[in-house]
Amino acid sequence: MQVLDFRSDTVTRPSPRMRQAMAAAEVGDDGYHEDPTVKRLEEMAAEMLGFERAVYMPSGTMTNQVALLVHTRRGQEVIVTERAHVYEYEPGAMANLAGLSPRFVPASYGVPEPEDVRYAIHDSPHQAPTGLIALENTHNAAGGTVVPLEAQRAVQAVAREAGLPVHLDGARIFNAAxxxxxxxxxVAAGFDTVSVCLSKGLGAPVGSLLLGPAELEGEIRRYRKMLGGGMRQAGILAAAGIIALQEGPQALVRDHAMARELGEGLVKLGLEVDLRSVQTNMVFASVADAPAFAARLRRAGVLINAVGPARVRFVTHRDLPDEAVTEALSRIENALA
Known part of the structure; x- marks a missing residue:
């Protein structure tokens, strides 16, 4: 029985073209900023997303945390949407590494209201001052939902009025696009910095990029080194990232279509799915006992994640076969019976 892995779009394997590029990669010491393949990846990403500079790092947690470090000082608050990845899934890093506190704003389907953001800004001797506003697009915990461009621009306008920088956790920015x-x-326009993941959906085995202005590059690289992200012959990994940027975005159309088919199929099987939230490559379902449900599907050869006591997540990706949704729904129906 073929195992169908819907746990995440990070479970993909490098494509044959990626493996060939990795084997043939020209390399140097990236600690000295001398790896030509890393440089090519960084320049390609910066050009593609409209920034002056991009810096390659091992993970999206690192790119997000470096962004927080370059924009803020200890004791400040970061305005984030409720259930933001930078808080929920980067285990206390903003507090432990940067000495920051989150200030949450409500975000229906991942989309904050600009007035809520404005109200959350603090500049008082009686409160921790606001140092940064951070958005997430797509918004993972909200269901892989997309923040419309006009909503981003409205928040950016609030930030400019307050003289605050704005960071985008764009781990799945190409899904949003x-x-x-x-x-x-x-999607990246108007932000001071943007984090982009190459191993979520795009298929690279390792790596994320932090994009920003030229004047921040030196500080970004210093914090990357401080957090253990200084790499040597990293061009072997960056070569796969180049292929991911070249080929990955167009493959996401299929992922989104599969997620929609899966969400609608789960509803027909009687599961509770908010189809309004199925906007990209994720499907969240409410069940009575999420860990038990995930264990039951594992025995049927369908891997998913329980993301709470009564909530499970399915994620579609490039390594799933075309028939994966049909087969998974059949197995789920049998498991439920």
């Missing part, structure tokens, strides 16, 4: 029918640079 595909869903909106725009280019990645359109």
């Amino acid at each position: 595909v869903a909106l029918g725009v280019e990645g640079r359109d």
